Amino acid sequence: MKEQFLYEIKKLLKQRFRDSQEQRVLNSYDAMNRMILPDAVAEPVTEEEVASIIMLCAGFRVPVVPRGAGCGFSGGALPVRGGLVLNLSRMNDIVIDRDNLVAEAGPGAVTADVHKAAEAVNLFYPPDPASMAVSTIGGNIAENAGGPRAAKYGVTKEYVLALRVVLADGSIRTFGRPLRKDVAGYNLAPLFVGSEGTLGVITRVWLKLLPKPEAALSSILSFDTALSAARAISAIVAAGLNPSRLEIMDSFCIQSLKEAGHNIDGDPGAVLMVEVDGDAVQLPGQLNRIREVAKKHGLLSFRQAGNEAENEKIWELRRSLSPIINSFGDTKMNEDVVVPRSGIPELFSFVEQLRKKSGLTIVCFGHAGDGNIHVNVMYNAATPDIEEKVETTLHQLFEKVVAMGGSISGEHGIGIAKQRFMRHQFSEAELALMRRIKQVFDPLNLLNPGKILPEPEKTE
């Protein structure tokens, strides 16, 4: 970083410009488990400060990487071309507009705090990524995060009414309005949802809220095999039963949870966690209909939560899964593929074939209710020739998923983790169009460079 840049940015941010080794390390990783040191870290508290920082970076050609909590799984917050990490966690205020069912927040607001603020006035913000105790709303929007409730309520994009964004030249622009209807002009707010900080820095958000459902009731259903459970999921969806959360864990997850001291009845091949919400009187009947459908698909046991605390315990168990399965190896390729919900049994059969063919441990769990399954290839990196085997297996997985009409990522984003698989899903012409959009918003390629899009092929 040039002397003049350092002088200007220190004058602007004072002690909120940080270049100590400690602060650089703290902002050098995300949940992808890779570390890349930024040259420095900026901690703005207003969007005017963000705009001034971006203007300075543009003037001195310094790459800028927006960062929320750094719990993304795809390396999105890693400064792969060096430069400045823009840590937005201090911009975390939340204002609830009770009359219009809207939450307005800074990008650094923690997701669970948005939930609490809405629930305090009997409203409801549905997106519930398992990381919600730490993840930020800015990070959720930039990744279009989902969670178990996406089965009924959809993902983050369904709740973004408007965004204020600092563009690559430092201008502050608003896209969308906090209204239920608005068709004026091109709808650009959704372009920023899932754009992983590559098109602009989100500095203010307006989110749609819903009335809080009166009650929720959860249950755990165990099955003889993962394939039976997968068939039950497709049957529950096809029967129009619309659970608010519907998650699957395979036998590897169950083994890990047991080893970690959790209590799971029997020795099932897979477990479904199912929640229904709405009118309290009707919930037991709804769960019973789900149970009846599951009985036709190898249901071994059914346990219903007795009270709210037990209900929450089931979902805490689910949220604890991702780190717990690390016992299967020192390295995890954590994929989050999506298939049409009727295709879940086919996906599970295919993963079983991959396990047999490759000899790899492949652990599956996730948001079965919306077709988004976390397929985790677990291994020890020191094993000879293992990386090549894993890579081949992943390519086979993505090829199959796309052939089924699915997607290579449902919620974790592309970042640097999945760039090399983008050609499974997009043609060169489609990728070229995306590059042109990036060029329009960020002509100097300074906003989170090196993410999402693979390098063009030589002929392009």
Ligand SMILES: Cc1cc2nc3c(=O)[nH]c(=O)nc-3n(C[C@H](O)[C@H](O)[C@H](O)COP(=O)(O)OP(=O)(O)OC[C@H]3O[C@@H](n4cnc5c(N)ncnc54)[C@H](O)[C@@H]3O)c2cc1C
């Ligand atoms: C245990 C665990 C469980 C998880 N479970 C889920 C889950 O259920 N569902 C799910 O969807 N994800 C899940 N994730 C992934 C992760 O939590 C989400 O991707 C989350 O949205 C990341 O938020 P963050 O604030 O940590 O963003 P970061 O990791 O800091 O950043 C993610 C991306 O967003 C960009 N970004 C951040 N803030 C802004 C901003 N203000 N403006 C522009 N760009 C910005 C960054 O540049 C980066 O590209 C999980 C992660 C962990 C570790």
